[in-house]
Amino acid sequence: xxxxxxxGEEDYRDPExxxxxxxxxxxxxxxxxxxxxxxxISLFVLFxxxxxxxxxxxYYSSSTISSSFSSSSTIKGISAGKAVSFNSAxxxxxxxxxxxxxxxxxxxxxxxxxxxxxxxxxxxxxxSYANEDTDSSTLQLVQVSSTSTxxxxxxxxxxxSKYYIYAMELLPxxxxxxxxICQDTSTNDETAYVVVGRANPSGxxxxxxxSSAVLYAQTYSVNPTIVALSSNSFMIGYYNDPAKLFxxxxxxxxxxxxxxxxxxxxxVKFEDDTTYSxxxxxxxxxxxxxxxxxxxxxxxxxxxxxxxxxxxxVTVAGxxxxxxxxxxxxxxxxxxxxxxQVSYYxxxxxxxxxxxxxxxxxxxxxxxxxxxxxxxxxxxxxxxxDQHIVFGATWTVNSGRAATGNLKTGLMDIDVATxxxxxxxxxxxxxxxENGAMTAATxxxxxxxxxxxxxxxxxxxxxxxxxxxxxxxxxxxxxxxTPLQSQTxxxxxxxxxxxxAMATSSFNILERLPGxxxxxxxxxxxxxxxxxxxxxxLVPGKKYYTTTKGNLVADNxxxxxxxxxxxxxxxxxxxxxxxxxxxxxxxSTKTMISLDSQVGLAVSTNSLSVTAV
Numbered sequence: 001x002x003x004x005x006x007x008g009e010e011d012y013r014d015p016e017x018x019x020x021x022x023x024x025x026x027x028x029x030x031x032x033x034x035x036x037x038x039x040x041i042s043l044f045v046l047f048x049x050x051x052x053x054x055x056x057x058x059y060y061s062s063s064t065i066s067s068s069f070s071s072s073s074t075i076k077g078i079s080a081g082k083a084v085s086f087n088s089a090x091x092x093x094x095x096x097x098x099x100x101x102x103x104x105x106x107x108x109x110x111x112x113x114x115x116x117x118x119x120x121x122x123x124x125x126x127x128s129y130a131n132e133d134t135d136s137s138t139l140q141l142v143q144v145s146s147t148s149t150x151x152x153x154x155x156x157x158x159x160x161s162k163y164y165i166y167a168m169e170l171l172p173x174x175x176x177x178x179x180x181i182c183q184d185t186s187t188n189d190e191t192a193y194v195v196v197g198r199a200n201p202s203g204x205x206x207x208x209x210x211s212s213a214v215l216y217a218q219t220y221s222v223n224p225t226i227v228a229l230s231s232n233s234f235m236i237g238y239y240n241d242p243a244k245l246f247x248x249x250x251x252x253x254x255x256x257x258x259x260x261x262x263x264x265x266x267x268v269k270f271e272d273d274t275t276y277s278x279x280x281x282x283x284x285x286x287x288x289x290x291x292x293x294x295x296x297x298x299x300x301x302x303x304x305x306x307x308x309x310x311x312x313x314v315t316v317a318g319x320x321x322x323x324x325x326x327x328x329x330x331x332x333x334x335x336x337x338x339x340x341q342v343s344y345y346x347x348x349x350x351x352x353x354x355x356x357x358x359x360x361x362x363x364x365x366x367x368x369x370x371x372x373x374x375x376x377x378x379x380x381x382x383x384x385x386d387q388h389i390v391f392g393a394t395w396t397v398n399s400g401r402a403a404t405g406n407l408k409t410g411l412m413d414i415d416v417a418t419x420x421x422x423x424x425x426x427x428x429x430x431x432x433x434e435n436g437a438m439t440a441a442t443x444x445x446x447x448x449x450x451x452x453x454x455x456x457x458x459x460x461x462x463x464x465x466x467x468x469x470x471x472x473x474x475x476x477x478x479x480x481x482t483p484l485q486s487q488t489x490x491x492x493x494x495x496x497x498x499x500x501a502m503a504t505s506s507f508n509i510l511e512r513l514p515g516x517x518x519x520x521x522x523x524x525x526x527x528x529x530x531x532x533x534x535x536x537x538l539v540p541g542k543k544y545y546t547t548t549k550g551n552l553v554a555d556n557x558x559x560x561x562x563x564x565x566x567x568x569x570x571x572x573x574x575x576x577x578x579x580x581x582x583x584x585x586x587x588s589t590k591t592m593i594s595l596d597s598q599v600g601l602a603v604s605t606n607s608l609s610v611t612a613v
Contacts, residue, residue, distance in 0.1 A: 078520050081533060083546030083599045085514040088484045092525060094550035096516035097597025100440075100458050100490075100583075102590040105142050105153030105507040107491070111499035112138075114183070116168040117475035117491045120176050124201040125477055125489045127507075128165050128180070133499045135185045137165040139206050141199055144479075144489070144509060149589050150549060151509045159206040163195055163213070169228040171252070176200055177260070179234050179252065180208075181226040184217070192221035194236065196252055196260045209259040216248060216264060227284040232322065235290045235314065236264075237282050245271040245280060247292060247314055249329050253322035265319065265327040270312070271296070283348035283356040288316045289384065291374065292331065293358050295342040309340040309360065309391070311374050315384045332385035343367060347416045349425055351445055354378050359397075359416040359427045369398040369429050371416065373449055395443050395451035397427055413438075417476040419510075420486040423447075424454055426510070428490060430472035435463030438474045438492040440510070456582025458592055460492050460506055471495050486512045511548040516599045519610050520550075531600075531608045538602035545584050545597045552608075553586045553593055559601055 078084060078094045085096035112129035120126050120141070128139045141157040166183040170176075176199040184192040196212035199205075216224075217240045224238040232252045240246055249265040270292065280294035292314050295307035312334040319327030341364040348358040354376040362370045373392035382388075414429040423445040431439045442455040463472070473493040480487035488510040495503035518527035538544070543555040584593045600610040 078550070080520050081531070081535075081552070082520045082550035083516045083552065084518060084520055084525060084550060085516055086484075087514075088482065092517075092520075093513070095548040096513050096546050096550070096599075097548065098455055098510070098512045098594035099150070099548040099597070100508060100510045100592040101151040102460070102508050102592070103506050104144065104151045104509055105155060107140065107142075107155070107505045107507050109138070109493060109495070109503045109505050112493045112495055112503050112505070113471065113473060114166050115473050115475040115491050115493060116165065116180075117477040117489055118168055118170040118178055118199075119477040119479040119489065120170065120199050120201060122480050122487065124199070125479065126168070126170075126178065126199045126206070127475070127491050128168055129473070129493065130164050130166065130183075132495075135164050135191075137161045137163055139165075139197075139208075141201060141204050141206055142489075142507060143201060143204075146549070148549065149551060150547065150591055151511070153507055153509070156201065157199075157204040157206050159208065161208055163193060163208065164191060166224050167226050169226050169234060171228050171231050171234070174231040174254075177231075177252075177254070179226060179228065179250075179262075181216070181224045181236055181238075183224060184221040190215055190218060192217040192224070192238070194226070194234075194250060194262055194264070196262055211259045212252070212262045214250075214262045214264060216267075217246070223279065225280065225282050227282045227290055229284050229290065229316075230287040233287060233324070235282060235284070235316070237280055237292060240267075244269050245294070247282075247329060247331060249316045249319070249324050249327050251319060251322055251324035251327075255322060261322075263322075263324045265316070265324045265329055268329045268331055270331040279342075279344065279346060281346050281348050281358070282314075283350050283358070285313075285350060285356075285376070286353045289353075290314050291348070291356055291376070291389075293346065293348055293356075293374070295340075295346070295360075307342055309337040309342045309358070309372075310334045311337075311389050311391075313376060313385055313387055313389065330385050332387070335389040335391070337372075337391045340364065345414045347414050349416045349418045351418060351423060351425070355392075355445070355449075357416060357418075357425050357443075357445065357451075359414055359429070361414070365396065365399075368396050369414070369427065369431075371395045371397060371425075371427055371443055371451060373445055373451060375449070392449045393445075393451045395453065397441050397443070397453075398429070398431060398433070398439070398457070413471075413473045415474055415476050417478050417488070419476075419478040419481065419488045420483060420512070421481050422483040424486065424512075426476050426478075426488055426490075428474045428476050428492075430474065431457075431459075431463075434459060436470060436472040436494070437461050437463035438472050438494070440476070440490055442510075442512075455594055458510075458583065460490065460508060461494055461504060463494070469497055471497055484514050486510075488512075513548050515596065516546050519599060519608065526610050528610055530603065531610055533606045533608060536606040538605050538608060540602050540604050543601050544599055544608060545593045545595070546599050547586075547589075547591055547593055547597070552599065553584055553591070554602070555584055 087093045111132040115129040118126045125142045139159040143156045144153040164185045165180045168180040182193045193213045197208040226236045237247045246267040248267040253261040283291045313332040342360045343363045346360040372394045375390045377388045416427045428440045438460045440458045444454045475491045477489045490508040493503045518525040519531045541558045544552045600608045
């Protein structure tokens with residue numbers, strides 16, 4: 001044993017001094033060797049990475065990041081310098097963001113009121129307005145097209161009608177057929193008609209079938225409303241003397257050899273209103289149901305002529321495929337939103353077969369414009385008219401004073417329409433805090449039922465300070481309705497109440513695309529970095545935004561000084577006259593570009609730093 005211990009100790013002797021070192025020195029030598037080797041290996045790997053990066057510098061560097069998206073052929077035809085986004089197929093397309101193209105068609109009206117607007121197709125819109133001075137109506141077919149700088153429109157057909165049309169609705173999948181409801185205008189003659197027509201862009205022609213006209217009520221039938229339920233059915237609501245509120249169902253027989261034939265079900269009274277203190281509207285849900293919304297300003301809780309918002313389900317049963325005379329209409333229980341104080345006009349649009357958005361002025365919020373989601377629960381095993389109605393999320397579009405003043409003359413016009421299949425809608429209203437200027441804004445309802453703003457307030461005209469003698473009118477129609485692209489037409493009028501002057505009108509198109517992903521350069525898209533511009537006309541220090549056609553527009557101020565604010569001195573032709581907070585206004589093309597369309601910052605007269613994503 002002693003010899004083995006001695007031998008083991010000799011393994012650790014210093015060969016020169018003969019001294020014995022501790023056993024841990026051996027491990028210290030190992031650690032030093034490993035550390036030195038690690039340093040050399042790290043340097044070798046780093047050198048290899050740097051060398052490899054040099055070979056791919058066209059795609060990744062400190063100044064630019066580009067991509068061909070593995071489908072550069074889709075970029076061909078899009079000129080260099082255009083901003084781009086992805087379409088629904090994942091391909092590159094010119095343009096991005098939100099743009100509103102103003103006054104694209106010349107609509108001339110003398111003394112208009114009660115406008116309606118229908119999307120006959122993606123490029124054809126039918127408008128109507130009542131002529132106050134002649135108790136008649138004008139209908140026009142407007143065709144729109146895309147240009148290199150925006151949108152263009154032209155009137156391709158006009159029809160002067162003897163009917164005083166209050167509202168129109170397009171019948172879906174019916175080759176341009178529509179149904180219109182007339183307000184009674186005579187103390188002697190019965191003029192409260194429902195009438196059927198057709199718009200044919202290929203003709204182009206607009207036709208109203210006189211033989212289809214049917215009386216729905218007698219004298220003093222005012223403020224009617226109409227919604228389409230299917231390709232040949234509809235529902236109407238109206239006042240009838242002496243001030244009772246009714247709802248009825250209608251069908252259209254298109255199988256006749258001459259002209260369509262219209263029939264109505266027996267009307268059902270759903271409220272007495274001896275003082276004309278109610279206002280109501282309808283929103284379609286299914287082919288046999290709709291939601292009626294109203295308020296009553298005679299209730300004790302009213303505030304200056306306002307009332308609580310109420311909603312009920314209206315269902316239809318019976319009748320035949322082309323005849324409504326034997327159909328039965330049932331109005332369910334009215335549910336009341338106790339916290340609301342609705343005042344004057346209101347409008348509603350359907351988001352689905354169980355949810356609607358209603359827009360109204362709320363007196364309890366100093367006459368703010370409010371949009372609210374209302375849902376039908378559709379409980380299993382519960383009869384249709386016993387289904388519970390829930391008042392959901394609200395969005396205060398305008399925080400107050402938007403709906404005060406001489407509202408009874410028509411200044412407080414309001415319209416709301418669905419503009420995409422992704423829960424987006426537009427509300428259009430005459431803002432009395434801006435001299436009655438017609439104002440449009442878009443919102444979006446999420447899967448959880450919440451509402452969020454999707455655009456700024458777009459001011460469409462300057463209004464008129466003589467509020468007691470003018471009336472603002474407007475109508476909205478969604479043309480292209482997809483999750484990633486929408487096109488919405490907006491019609492506005494600013495008219496004198498005594499018909500002493502021609503009305504000021506505008507026909508506008510709002511187009512929405514996905515957000516910008518970059519700028520085209522050759523067959524690549526630069527998503528971050530600097531892009532050279534041969535035009536040499538950029539303004540250093542200004543942010544640049546894209547239209548939905550891919551054209552760049554500079555902000556009105558330099559970066560850091562309040563993006564999107566347009567002082568009157570800089571943009572005297574700005575629609576608002578005093579500012580355009582929330583969007584950039586291009587006076588040369590009369591285009592409003594939302595600030596979410598930003599693509600970059602000019603760093604020189606010919607170089608743009610792209611920051612789209």
